[in-house]
Amino acid sequence: MAFNEDSRVKIPAGLDLVRLGYIYILLKGLKFKSLQSFAIFIGLTLLTFVQGCKSDVSELKFGSLSTNQDLHFWYEGDQDNEYLDLLRSKYPIDSLVRTSTTDTERAQRVMNWVHNQWRHDGNNEPRQGDAVSILEEVKEGKNFRCVEYAVVASACLNAVGLKTRTLGLKTKEVETKKSGAGHVVSEVFLNDLDKWVFIDPQWDVMPVLNNRPLNAVEFQQAITNDFDRLEIHSSNASKSKYVNWIAPYLFYFDIPFDNREGVNSQRETVHGKSKLMLVPHGAKEPTVFQRRYKINNVIYTNSIHDFYASPYQN
Incomplete structure (x- = not known):
């Protein structure tokens, strides 16, 4: 040149x-x-x-009634948690939200802080998968995947009193794609809005429609039905770029049953399964991830009611 x-x-x-x-x-x-x-x-x-820019996707359909009375979720409680105390002592989690006036603002401040701790590296895994260990490796100059962004953001939000869970996203072609069939984000329950809200700390993104933050399914519906009014609140990601990138991942959704923080606690399961997967009506229940990895740890549901149950009703 x-x-x-x-x-x-x-x-x-x-x-x-x-x-x-x-x-x-x-x-x-x-x-x-x-x-x-x-x-x-x-x-x-x-x-x-x-x-x-309007991604070629169709609105997914789900059921609204509860379909499984045996489901139970475990979330971080209000009692003392030594692991979260350690996280707060090492990192300025409390100071991030001290002057926040809404849960939305608290979630955005924590997400932005996590987003800025390292650069995304889709091929690097930490030695240990908990938030404190990940952040210690970040101090050594390490960069990590979307999974680690979600793990750290969820722990930090739980540390400031907002019940949060990691959320796995999978494409419609999850069984046949060789790679790039999944992404991991978080969903945080905003008490003052009484709803679950999608956040992507890798991209520093919270989707909003009509001044109301959206959960993952609402986000998918807004992309297909209300694209022009959909807003992407982010420090650096443009609406067109992020929506085009994320839209294919908004097909299958899975969350852990046990969302408590700590490295020594025994993880609870439901009927021996560790996650709940939300599957659109008419879609196949996937049993393989990227041709190689078995999906055998989930209970399947089509019910929005089951997937978005309040963390306070368990």
């Missing part, structure tokens, strides 16, 4: 702006007869771009 203004300034600047979600339109060599024709060209280009 020639060393000139294009290679030194224009191309690097353009790439950075595109990564941030801005639109790059090449005008070099184009001639317009009038300002009106130029405006029409820009308008049609932007319209084509916006239409392309």
Whole structure:
């Protein structure tokens, strides 16, 4: 490549702006007869771009009634937890939320802090999978996967009194794709809104519609039915880029039954299974992840009621 203004300034600047979600339109060599024709060209280009940002996905259908009376979830309680005390003593978790006035603000501040602790590395796993151990390795310069972002964010939010769980997302082709069939985020229960809310600490994203944060299923529905009004609250991710990236993962959803924090506690199960998987009506119940790994630790449900039960009703 020639060393000139294009290679030194224009191309690097353009790439950075595109990564941030801005639109790059090449005008070099184009001639317009009038300002009106130029405006029409820009308008049609932007319209084509916006239409392309709406991911080609359909709204998923689920049941609303409870289908399994045996389900039970365990969440972090209000009693003292030595592990969370250790987490708070090592890291400024309490100070992050001290001046927050809403649970939404608390969740966003914690998520943003976790997001900024390391850079994403989809191939690196920690020596131990708990939040304190992960953060200690981060001090050594390590970077980790989406899983670790969710684990750390969930622990930190539990430490400030917001019941939180990790949420596994899987694509429709989870059984046949060789890679890239899953993503892990968190869902936090906001007491002042009395609802579960999706957060993605890897991307520092909280989806919002009509000033109300959304859970994962509501997020999927908003993408398909209310894209124009959907907002992506984030410090750096653009709406178009994130929605196009996340939409395929919003098909299968799974959560642990036992969401308590600590490394020594015995994890509870339901009928010997550790997770609940929400499956859309008419979809296959997957039994294999990425062709190789058996999915044999879940109870399947089509019920939104079961999946989004209040953590206070257990």
